[in-house]
Amino acid sequence: MSFRNNARYGLLLGAALGVTTLAAAQLPAGTSDASPAASSASKAAGPNDALLSQADDALEKSDYATAVKLLTQLTADTPANAKGAKDPHLLFDLGYGEEGLGHAGEAEAAYRRAIAADPQYFEAHLALGLLLAREDKLPEARAELKAAIGVPEHNAALVARALRALAHIDLANSPADARDELLTALKISPETADDSLLAAQAAERLQDYAGAEAEYRRLLKADPGDVTATAGLAHTLLREKKSSEAETLLVAALQAHAGDPALTALLAEIYASADDPASSAKAVPLVEELHQQHPADTSITRLLARLYTKAGQPEKAEPLYTALVKQQPQDPTLLDDLGSTLIHLRRYAEAETLLERAVTTPTAFPANEDLAAAYSDLAFAASENSDPKVTLQVLELRAKISAETAGSLFLRATSYDKLHQVKQASAAYQAFLNLANGKFPDQEWQARHRLIALEHMK
Numbered sequence: 001m002s003f004r005n006n007a008r009y010g011l012l013l014g015a016a017l018g019v020t021t022l023a024a025a026q027l028p029a030g031t032s033d034a035s036p037a038a039s040s041a042s043k044a045a046g047p048n049d050a051l052l053s054q055a056d057d058a059l060e061k062s063d064y065a066t067a068v069k070l071l072t073q074l075t076a077d078t079p080a081n082a083k084g085a086k087d088p089h090l091l092f093d094l095g096y097g098e099e100g101l102g103h104a105g106e107a108e109a110a111y112r113r114a115i116a117a118d119p120q121y122f123e124a125h126l127a128l129g130l131l132l133a134r135e136d137k138l139p140e141a142r143a144e145l146k147a148a149i150g151v152p153e154h155n156a157a158l159v160a161r162a163l164r165a166l167a168h169i170d171l172a173n174s175p176a177d178a179r180d181e182l183l184t185a186l187k188i189s190p191e192t193a194d195d196s197l198l199a200a201q202a203a204e205r206l207q208d209y210a211g212a213e214a215e216y217r218r219l220l221k222a223d224p225g226d227v228t229a230t231a232g233l234a235h236t237l238l239r240e241k242k243s244s245e246a247e248t249l250l251v252a253a254l255q256a257h258a259g260d261p262a263l264t265a266l267l268a269e270i271y272a273s274a275d276d277p278a279s280s281a282k283a284v285p286l287v288e289e290l291h292q293q294h295p296a297d298t299s300i301t302r303l304l305a306r307l308y309t310k311a312g313q314p315e316k317a318e319p320l321y322t323a324l325v326k327q328q329p330q331d332p333t334l335l336d337d338l339g340s341t342l343i344h345l346r347r348y349a350e351a352e353t354l355l356e357r358a359v360t361t362p363t364a365f366p367a368n369e370d371l372a373a374a375y376s377d378l379a380f381a382a383s384e385n386s387d388p389k390v391t392l393q394v395l396e397l398r399a400k401i402s403a404e405t406a407g408s409l410f411l412r413a414t415s416y417d418k419l420h421q422v423k424q425a426s427a428a429y430q431a432f433l434n435l436a437n438g439k440f441p442d443q444e445w446q447a448r449h450r451l452i453a454l455e456h457m458k
Contacts, residue, residue, distance in 0.1 A: 048077065059093065064100035071097055088117035092124050099127075104135055115147075122151040126162050133165060142169050160189035167198055175205035193219065197229060204236055212236045227253070231262040243270055264290050265303065272307055280310035298324060305337065314344035332358045332365050336374040343381055352381040352390075359397075372402035379411050388415035406436045410443050417450060426454045 051070050058067035071094040078087050095110030111128035114121055129144030148154075148162045163185035170178040179202040182195060200215030216233035219226055230253045237246035250267040257263060264286050271283035287304045294300050301320055308317035321338035328334055335358035342351035355378035365371040375398035382390040392415045395408055404412075413428035429447040436444050 048074065055093065059097060062100060064097045068094065068097040068101060086113065086117060088114040088121050088124065091117060092121065092127070095124070095127065099131060104131060107131060108135075120151050122148050122154045122158065125151065126158060129162065130165060133169060138169050142166060145169070156188040160185040164195070164198070167202075171198065171201055171205065175202045178202045179206065193222065197232070200229070200232055200236075204232065204239070207239075209236050209240045213240065225256065227257055227260055227263065231260075231266060234263070234266045238266070238270065243273070246270060259289060259293070261290055261294065261300075265300070268303060268307065272303070272310060277310060277312050280307050283307050284311055284313075298327065302334070302337070305341070309337075309341055309344060314341045317341045318345060330364070332361065332374065333370050336370070336377055339374075339381065340377050343377060343384070346384075348381050348384040352378065352385055352387070355381055359394075368401045372398055375402075376405075376408060379408070383411050383415060386418070388418040391415040392419075404431070404435070406432055406440060406443075409435060410440070410447070413447065413450075417454070422454050422457050426451060429454075 051074050055067050055070040055074060058064070058070065071090060075086055075090050075094055078090060080086055091110050091114035095107045095114060098110055099107035108128065108131060111124050111131065114124040115128065118124070125144050125148035129141045129148060132138075132141035132144060135141075145162045145166045149159055149166075163181045167178040167181040167185070170181065178198070182198055182202065186195060196215050196219050200212045200219065203209075203212035203215060213233065213236050216229050216236060219229040220233065223229070230249065234246045234250050234253075237243070237249065247267065247270050250263055250270070253263050254260065254267065268283040268287045268290075271279045271286075274280070284304070284307050287300065287307055290300050291297075291304050301324060305317040305320035305324070308314065308320070318338070318341050321334070321341055324334055325331075325338050335354055339351045339355040339358060342348075342354065355374060358374050359371070359378060362371050365374065375394050379391045379394040379398065382388075382394060391411055395412050395415075398408060409428055409432035413425050413432055416422075416425035416428055429451050433444060433447050436447075438444070
């Protein structure tokens with residue numbers, strides 16, 4: 001193997017061992033991937049030795065413009081083989097040079113030509129897979145990385161590199177595959193800090209919260225200031241119903257990393273999850289600051305609007321929700337959020353119209369509980385609009401997907417009462433009292449008095 005090949009192989013191996021996150025998965029110059037065997041094979045195909053040497057030197061110096069110019073000429077001048085294919089190593093180097101110039105499309109085309117010329121070219125599959133991953137073409141990236149792993153008898157460190165990249169791709173939708181790919185990589189290469197993070201994230205997605213917590217704590221023991229691990233641990237603690245531990249962790253972390261979006265959002269989630277307006281009010285200034293920093297982030301805007309509503313400030317939530325609905329007019333849960341806010345503002349007619357629109361396509365809701373909540377809001381708005389027939393119709397739709405609540409039973413009872421359906425109203429009031437059990441004193445007082453009045457009407 002020539003000096004050039006040894007040097008470039010070393011660069012590639014360094015990248016494989018040292019770069020592990022998918023976002024940073026770019027192999028370095030002259031080996032951005034990697035070919036350990038470019039020079040000798042290229043010379044065998046007969047390229048101009050002087051030009052090849054100049055191209056090698058340009059790649060080593062990261063002078064990609066010169067390298068691409070020379071490699072384009074070399075590729076054109078080198079005769080095709082019996083199958084009409086050009087030298088795959090020259091094509092690989094050309095792809096690497098184009099990638100160095102930020103020409104993703106040209107780099108992809110060159111890598112694909114290298115693979116077409118040599119389907120067993122591991123480094124070309126690996127480089128193309130990493131490039132496609134950075135371009136967010138994840139299904140194609142996954143296929144190329146799987147192809148790379150399928151090439152027999154290749155350097156273990158580079159195979160591990162491909163496995164780690166695959167694990168990052170699979171994490172969101174196939175966490176079990178991500179876990180297995182990481183475990184395979186760890187059998188053939190040393191563990192890195194990023195491996196621990198990936199293991200923790202995979203465990204969390206697999207709902208192995210104890211395992212995820214252990215991994216996150218291991219990371220934080222090594223690096224107490226790791227914000228990503230802190231956010232991961234806090235999120236896991238929330239899933240384990242350890243809110244007080246998560247709050248303590250986040251408050252301390254925000255003292256060191258003031259204004260961090262992930263940490264702030266998690267702390268706000270803790271405050272907002274409590275059924276207490278005072279707790280929601282504690283979260284408001286945190287998210288207001290985030291909103292000022294990221295005004296275009298719809299998730300932050302929505303969280304702030306929800307907090308305003310829970311903190312008893314629907315007048316502040318309404319313009320935020322209205323703006324979001326203009327951006328996403330087909331989102332039924334967003335329509336429900338705005339409708340609920342209008343109810344808090346006693347704008348019942350507007351709320352009913354909006355909520356009718358929200359439930360037009362029930363299958364558009366992500367879950368039955370979300371649809372049930374929208375039906376409840378619509379029933380309440382219709383009731384406040386003195387529309388008992390619509391209220392009962394909506395409550396019947398709700399009853400098909402969710403159990404009755406004290407609120408739905410009270411709405412049902414008052415609607416029957418308004419329609420002078422004495423028997424049905426009495427039964428609904430009694431069912432409400434049985435379920436309420438002292439939790440809604442005002443409504444329970446009303447129900448008892450209406451039952452007495454209805455008894456005289458039978």
